[in-house]
Amino acid sequence: MLDALSSGRASSLNSTLALLLGVLTTASAAFSARLWALAVAVVASGLLALIAGKLKEWLFVSTAALAFAASVSAPAVLGVLPAKGAPAAVFIARAVASASLFTAFYSLTGWRGFVEGVRGLGALGYLGDELAFTLRYIPLFTWKTLRLLSAREARLFTSSRRLTWRVVNSVAGSILAGAYAKAYWARLAYTARSFSFEGNRKTARARFSMWDAFLTALSAGLLMILVGVL
Known part of the structure; x- marks a missing residue:
């Protein structure tokens, strides 16, 4: 939808x-x-x-x-x-x-x-640029989330639902930290390839x-x- x-x-x-x-x-x-x-x-x-x-x-x-x-x-x-x-x-x-x-x-x-x-x-400010980056990196972060969940659930030797939720919460924190770092370096790379500090934010009238x-x-x-x- x-x-x-x-x-x-x-x-x-x-x-x-x-x-x-x-x-x-x-x-x-x-x-x-x-x-x-x-x-x-x-x-x-x-x-x-x-x-x-x-x-x-x-x-x-x-x-x-x-x-x-x-x-x-x-x-x-x-x-x-x-x-x-x-x-x-x-x-x-x-x-x-x-x-x-x-x-x-x-x-x-x-x-x-x-x-x-x-x-x-x-x-x-740069909110529009950050929104544009979001749609592009959603599949990447989804794939990374699945990998982290699989790796951490493989280390569990119990079927406790409470422990599983703790693992999911830790994965969410790791994904947020990784997303921030990815956006930071992508922003630096984007700015470094521009000819002005504003980058390419200005659109045609x-x-x-x-x-x-x-x-x-x-x-x-x-x-x-x-x-x-x-």
């Missing part, structure tokens, strides 16, 4: 703009108390997912968010516990709308577009396309509805 959402990217899309609009609309939906506005946000996010060709994945995430929020708020809905603050229906709608909106924007950008959007935000204009207008309308301007 995550692979399907991460693949592809809408053509002529400004990734940084899409990331900012996604964060703004998601945050607005998380604090909105208007049920009809949250319903409109869900419908709009479904439209974006349909345009991106990932409606099936969007439905799965939205349904999972609905099931999780409904199970959490079930005591308040059934009257077992008193509802404090916003009603249970608003809480469920907020969770579903937020998950739907962020999933829709992520389906438009994909993983590469998401990383490019983070890199476009200069205030975040993206043009404002018609797709960006449509996404901006839709997001602006959603923001005004969610915050109560309309």
Whole structure:
């Protein structure tokens, strides 16, 4: 499911703009108390997912968010516990709308577009570069984790589940330490091959396309509805 959402990217899309609009609309939906506005946000996010060709994945995430929020708020809905603050229906709608909106924007950008959007935000420093390295080294660290688990479990002469969990915890610590060291040396090698201290973080300036204009207008309308301007 995550692979399907991460693949592809809408053509002529400004990734940084899409990331900012996604964060703004998601945050607005998380604090909105208007049920009809949250319903409109869900419908709009479904439209974006349909345009991106990932409606099936969007439905799965939205349904999972609905099931999780409904199970959490079930005591308040059934009257077992008193509802404090916003009603249970608003809480469920907020969770579903937020998950739907962020999933829709992520389906438009994909993983590469998401990383490019983070890199476009200069205030975040080298976070975008670190995210780009993460996807590349996940298979390597997975293979290394399996090797460490096999080697340490081979040294155990007991079937105790408690001891096995200790071994797994020690492997996790070793993997984190190794990942930090690998990222450190990869960063030094990356910087050494660049002609400036900033490296190759700067990307080409993206043009404002018609797709960006449509996404901006839709997001602006959603923001005004969610915050109560309309």
